[in-house]
Amino acid sequence: MSKNLTSRAEDYSKWYNELVVKADLAENSGVRGCMVIKPYGYAIWEKMQQALDGMFKDTGHQNVYFPLFIPKSYFSKEASHVSGFAKECAVVTHYRLKNAEDGSGIVVDENAKLEEELIVRPTSETIIWDTYRKWVQSYRDLPLLYNQWANVVRWEMRTRLFLRTAEFLWQEGHTAHATKEEAIKEAEQMMHVYADFAQRYMAVPVIKGTKSEAERFAGAEETYCIEALMQDGKALQAGTSHFLGQNFAKAFDVKFANREGQQEYVWATSWGVSTRLMGALIMTHSDDNGLVLPPALAPIQLVIVPIYKGEEQLAKLDAHVAPLIAAFKKRGVSVKYDNRDTHKPGFKFNEYELKGVPLRIAIGERDLENGTYELARRDTLTKESVAADAIYDRVDALLEEMQQSLFDRALEYQEAQTVSIDDYASFKAHMNDKGGFVLAHWDGTAETEERIQEETKATIRCIPLDAPEEEGVCIYSGKPSKHRVLFAKAY
């Protein structure tokens, strides 16, 4: 197949949009802002889900399921949450359709109007805390460590596949604790879990930190986040974990009797990652030839393509490859043999390059005679000849090597694109010309943050966890500052 993919240098944004569609990951649907996740894209998402779900369970969490709909009045209960979330929402007002009297089709039955409108969940804190009230009486009932995999809807005006869609898939963890310390520890733990997942599975290096007040989740006292840097120098927030204090417990009256028998409000966290991670994965590693997938998340890790003339040669290759496939599968390698007779090898090579399959074996009659295979790797586009008896070990080694090398390359890029800047003119110029991460001093006020955003489009991505104490002055206001924060333009 011919790729016809716009290059990154030419138009990064166009490259991304084309790649998502051409690599068969997702496409826009007939419903404004909602995507269809195609089999190949969904297979990657399933691998992400599986790894994350295992990590959540290893840290003591269980899955649950709460309703899709939230009564409108629930949103009014937590003051800051309402302004953050109850705005651009899908609102269900009726529960019946009927045939139009003039025979023109179906219409909404005005007699079936809900007494109270239902909101399609944009996030589930409100309905979950309304339920936790019934589940928590005593300190013995705590902690509640629950997570749900669900779809949510936020009526975004400008949407892009995976990065910003009206409906998206995610997981949302919602935990309840007896003490503030325990809740903070949980919120921090989940940030670390997300970072670990991003780095080990996605091969995406991230900066861990906390959000400025202006960037915090609506209703949170602290938002922890992981931030990744894309190849165009823009940051992407890849996961957030919130310490919610007692805000939702107070809003929904969730109290518990402590060991001394006194009533206290419960402490909360919530944390989530979404199909947006697909965007981060795609944009971190892929190139002008198409997708590049880390082996840990690749639905197909190895593709085998026969090179042949005529049915007889193909039959011979089929017979030779069958035990090879069985052996790879047994070793846990996810392998595909593409012996479609409707497409030429060159077409197939292009297709699997576009789809980011990490390794490819091409095998023809001459290879059979020589006892070798031609093994190609997707990230470097290099080829090597491997002796037949060494192929299994070599494939294992290369898959491991690629996983590490994709991470190393991305980390090298991120480090190269992270600079410290101390004056505002340079800051503006840098944001305008190069982008990337900029470590700069900030006076800690929302006013300065807003001005900088207005003038440069850069936002504070986070206050890095490991930011060293350092006397300095705010690049914008010149007021004193104790540590640098991380600025970038962001998705």
Add this chain to the structure above:
Amino acid sequence: MSKNLTSRAEDYSKWYNELVVKADLAENSGVRGCMVIKPYGYAIWEKMQQALDGMFKDTGHQNVYFPLFIPKSYFSKEASHVSGFAKECAVVTHYRLKNAEDGSGIVVDENAKLEEELIVRPTSETIIWDTYRKWVQSYRDLPLLYNQWANVVRWEMRTRLFLRTAEFLWQEGHTAHATKEEAIKEAEQMMHVYADFAQRYMAVPVIKGTKSEAERFAGAEETYCIEALMQDGKALQAGTSHFLGQNFAKAFDVKFANREGQQEYVWATSWGVSTRLMGALIMTHSDDNGLVLPPALAPIQLVIVPIYKGEEQLAKLDAHVAPLIAAFKKRGVSVKYDNRDTHKPGFKFNEYELKGVPLRIAIGERDLENGTYELARRDTLTKESVAADAIYDRVDALLEEMQQSLFDRALEYQEAQTVSIDDYASFKAHMNDKGGFVLAHWDGTAETEERIQEETKATIRCIPLDAPEEEGVCIYSGKPSKHRVLFAKAY
């Protein structure tokens, strides 16, 4: 814990409702008709999902994800589908909320009215076939063998946890084929997959068959189903698989070029099972002591409860049990050690009985001395003493035995409750007094079917696949009939 569970004999329906809540499976939410699936209930559902998903993939299917919302106009396109599905639906009419001008809370922003209303999917044929039009051009693009795990909403007026809820979780397979034969084969295959799952994992015996025209899915040419019989003599439809003919392809103009280059409409199937299976699972096996779970779907297969006095004894037992747990886990047994000091052993025994944990080991100081364990099984409530060195094999054997014995018991019940009846008076009396499955002759008309339902509340559950050819006369009309069909009152 004290169970306080209504007995089945006293009030079967009340028993079920109480059990679902007391066994911590699910509860009603603050949103009319929508349930909260609690961690223990969700863990069972996850086990079901995992097994089914594996079976779908083994039969060549891949997962995808289509939008939650469907434009209203899509429903008008398939004539019979609209009357079946586009009625009791949640309708999204607006996409924004705002603060009320009088400060009374939040209200729907009337300026944010959708041009076309969106329906929360009650099932996804319409949006999927609208998309398949773009995915299918040639016979080379076929078949499409896709499935999605999703939530759907049908505005049911009378709801019951798991059995009938406004929102429920399910999977829906949607396949596209080049020929009628292939599509029929697919629909039949998925009925067999569902039956296999129900029998092997849920230990629920089912009758396979096809639906009468009146009971068919809206838009289907044939509906295959599996029907189970609950302990109160009522049937429960546990899964359906539909041969949709070319109805959706014609409605959404999905054509392909066949090998001869001619344009043909594509053939379709769809098939689904839902959280309703949880209801079937609960009602088939459970008893007046609570839930009884088949080992294959039990989140906890074995619970170990220490019997002790004082911390010293407990510490000794803890130390003894640790390697036991590790060994069980290694053997793939999902085991829980409940050494909570806040509850007495009797309370714990009751709790795990209520939750249907298949096996329980109680272990005290005397057992340590004797080198034995007391092993209790949930289904028969019997206990045995097992020598310490035989415990692993015995647990494995018992788990296997229970899985089989639950199925055998349920099958025995189903067979005992299935009778052939040849006159309408007996039929009416039987349906009124005993219920169960009744095999009877039917003249094949919708009129007769409707009358029988009006007069007896029994419906035709299915025309069994294995119904032998047999000359007879319809119990209602006396007209000739060629085989018996399966009647029952149903959930």
